[in-house]
Amino acid sequence: MNELLASVETPGGIAEQYGLPSLVNLICLQHAILNENFIDVDRGNSVFQIVNSLPSGNVWKTYILSTVDTLADRQDIATQKTEELFDMYLLVMLGDVEPVLEGPFENDISRLEAARLYRKEQSDDDGLYRLTVPKGVTPIVDCFTGGEISGDELNDSIAD
Numbered sequence: 001m002n003e004l005l006a007s008v009e010t011p012g013g014i015a016e017q018y019g020l021p022s023l024v025n026l027i028c029l030q031h032a033i034l035n036e037n038f039i040d041v042d043r044g045n046s047v048f049q050i051v052n053s054l055p056s057g058n059v060w061k062t063y064i065l066s067t068v069d070t071l072a073d074r075q076d077i078a079t080q081k082t083e084e085l086f087d088m089y090l091l092v093m094l095g096d097v098e099p100v101l102e103g104p105f106e107n108d109i110s111r112l113e114a115a116r117l118y119r120k121e122q123s124d125d126d127g128l129y130r131l132t133v134p135k136g137v138t139p140i141v142d143c144f145t146g147g148e149i150s151g152d153e154l155n156d157s158i159a160d
Contacts, residue, residue, distance in 0.1 A: 003054050004030075018046040026050060032063050036086065036132060040065045083107050086132045089139060090114050093127035099141040101131070 004026065008014050015023040025039065025047045032039050041047050041064060051060040062081055088111045089103035102118075105111040108130075115128045133139050146152075 003056060004050075007050075007053060014050065018050060022046045022050065029060065029063060033060070036082065038063050038065045038081070079108070082132075085135060087135055087137070089131040089133070090118070091127075091129040091131045091141060092118065093129070094123075095125055096127055097143065099143055101139060101141050103131075 005011065008017075011023060014026065022045070025041055025045065028039050029047065029051075031037075039047075047064070048061070051057045051064070054060060062085060083106070087104035088106075088108055089101055090105065090111050092100040092102060094100060102114060103111065105114060111130065118126075118128060131139060131141075
């Protein structure tokens with residue numbers, strides 16, 4: 001968003017130059033990027049012109065679906081884009097205490113299969129969660145100790 005705002009003096013400048021609907025579409029696009037989602041606009045929409053002017057415009061465009069014929073096509077494109085942009089992990093919470101990270105998986109289907117297999121062969125007591133992160137980011141998951149939560153470890157280190 002900083003890159004977009006640096007290209008104009010104010011967000012109102014986008015509305016003045018391209019119209020209020022373009023500003024709204026850009027805000028929706030930013031929200032879609034932050035939430036691993038997509039917006040759907042026609043190819044002739046000025047959003048493409050604005051995004052193309054940005055140095056990272058190609059990245060922004062990966063979050064835009066434009067007039068695709070069927071819902072199945074849209075879902076296939078969204079799935080493909082998600083798999084290209086994100087790594088998919090399975091986060092297992094052993095007894096709701098100890099986090100274990102499995103993956104990355106090639107796609108959500110293989111991650112789901114791993115979760116089903118875990119549930120079948122391991123335990124019904126453990127929490128299973130999807131964890132999706134941008135490609136190349138290694139997630140770090142760790143637990144707190146009881147002393148950290150209660151404050152005892154902090155108090156002990158202060159006393160030393």
